[in-house]
Amino acid sequence: MIASKFSILLVGAVVCLFTLSGRADQQSAAAQGAPTQDNQVIEQVGDPSNGFTLTTRFDKAVFKNGEPIKVAFRLKNLRPTLEYFSRSGYGQDFGLKVTTADGKLVPLTQYGRIIYDSPGIGSSITIKMKPGDKVSATLYVNRIYDMSEGGKYNITVSTRAPKSGTVVTSKTTSVIVTFDG
Amino acid sequence: MTYFKFFSLFLLGLMFLPSVSVRAQQTDDGKNPEVAGFALITSIDKASYKPTEPIILDMKLKNQRTTNVAYWTGSPFSIFNISVTAPNGAPASLTEYGKQKMGPITGSHFGRILKPGDEITGQFLLNRLYDMTLSGKYKISVVCDIPAQDEPNKWVKIASKTTTIVVEP
Numbered sequence: 001m002i003a004s005k006f007s008i009l010l011v012g013a014v015v016c017l018f019t020l021s022g023r024a025d026q027q028s029a030a031a032q033g034a035p036t037q038d039n040q041v042i043e044q045v046g047d048p049s050n051g052f053t054l055t056t057r058f059d060k061a062v063f064k065n066g067e068p069i070k071v072a073f074r075l076k077n078l079r080p081t082l083e084y085f086s087r088s089g090y091g092q093d094f095g096l097k098v099t100t101a102d103g104k105l106v107p108l109t110q111y112g113r114i115i116y117d118s119p120g121i122g123s124s125i126t127i128k129m130k131p132g133d134k135v136s137a138t139l140y141v142n143r144i145y146d147m148s149e150g151g152k153y154n155i156t157v158s159t160r161a162p163k164s165g166t167v168v169t170s171k172t173t174s175v176i177v178t179f180d181g
Numbered sequence: 182m183t184y185f186k187f188f189s190l191f192l193l194g195l196m197f198l199p200s201v202s203v204r205a206q207q208t209d210d211g212k213n214p215e216v217a218g219f220a221l222i223t224s225i226d227k228a229s230y231k232p233t234e235p236i237i238l239d240m241k242l243k244n245q246r247t248t249n250v251a252y253w254t255g256s257p258f259s260i261f262n263i264s265v266t267a268p269n270g271a272p273a274s275l276t277e278y279g280k281q282k283m284g285p286i287t288g289s290h291f292g293r294i295l296k297p298g299d300e301i302t303g304q305f306l307l308n309r310l311y312d313m314t315l316s317g318k319y320k321i322s323v324v325c326d327i328p329a330q331d332e333p334n335k336w337v338k339i340a341s342k343t344t345t346i347v348v349e350p
Contacts, residue, residue: 111232179306179309
């Protein structure tokens with residue numbers, strides 16, 4: 001009887017341990033921007049840099065068969081002063097860096113080359129950012145970078161802080177691209 | 182009564198909705214091309230795509246002869262030769278994946294007997310193979326090699342109709 005109670009307790013303890021270790025793994029992966037579940041939203045706030053933070057948001061972690069990979073991001077003014085941020089119509093005000101799992105830079109698409117290799121195309125406007133104000137934008141990563149190969153990609157967004165020109169960088173998010181067949 | 186009429190019209194409208202969805206435009210001479218007893222049919226489900234939306238091309242090579250035909254087949258890339266013209270009129274660039282797949286054909290080929298009415302089908306995710314990130318009109322066509330009808334060991338080409346699609350800005 002005692003042995004049976006002990007074995008039930010032992011099984012219970014093992015199940016709890018497995019559950020806890022699974023959660024710890026997920027939390028650790030989420031902290032590194034790695035996908036934990038296919039359809040899980042990944043939102044990460046970047047470290048404050050020169051009075052600004054850059055937050056990124058992906059709708060999910062796994063993208064199938066060439067579907068659009070959208071990254072939404074917002075730049076927040078943490079400075080106590082009014083700042084002026086210059087926006088460009090083609091998203092050139094925000095830089096994207098995409099690397100493969102082994103750290104290789106992913107080549108630009110035709111569209112990406114036009115955007116990043118031709119600075120100054122399109123019009124730009126200046127936005128006033130009061131303390132605490134945010135500027136939001138979205139980019140379609142696989143329109144700018146050639147992500148035709150299946151695998152894991154690491155994506156980082158960056159921009160330049162007004163006045164100082166210091167680079168403000170988001171946390172790096174990992175997404176997985178898969179294809180049938 | 183008016184309410185009933187409106188409801189009937191609404192239902193009728195719903196029935197017709199699927200038939201009015203716009204398919205990709207093809208250079209239409211009324212018939213699919215037929216060469217040496219083979220037909221080559223291509224189809225794309227839509228005429229207009231948002232940037233980065235998957236563009237799927239379906240292809241079908243059909244033996245319309247009344248006899249069996251010996252055919253060499255391998256991967257779909259060795260059977261269906263796709264041509265995509267970019268909005269600027271130049272051939273569309275291949276993606277990194279496309280460079281691997283559309284380069285020199287490797288892998289095994291094997292013989293197959295195509296009975297009358299048999300088809301070889303293929304489906305490609307076109308914008309995984311070709312860089313179609315720029316907005317504008319793209320022209321798509323496919324060519325296949327098929328055995329000539331009356332001359333043994335000779336192959337002739339069959340070309341599909343050209344399909345035009347638009348990638349939106």
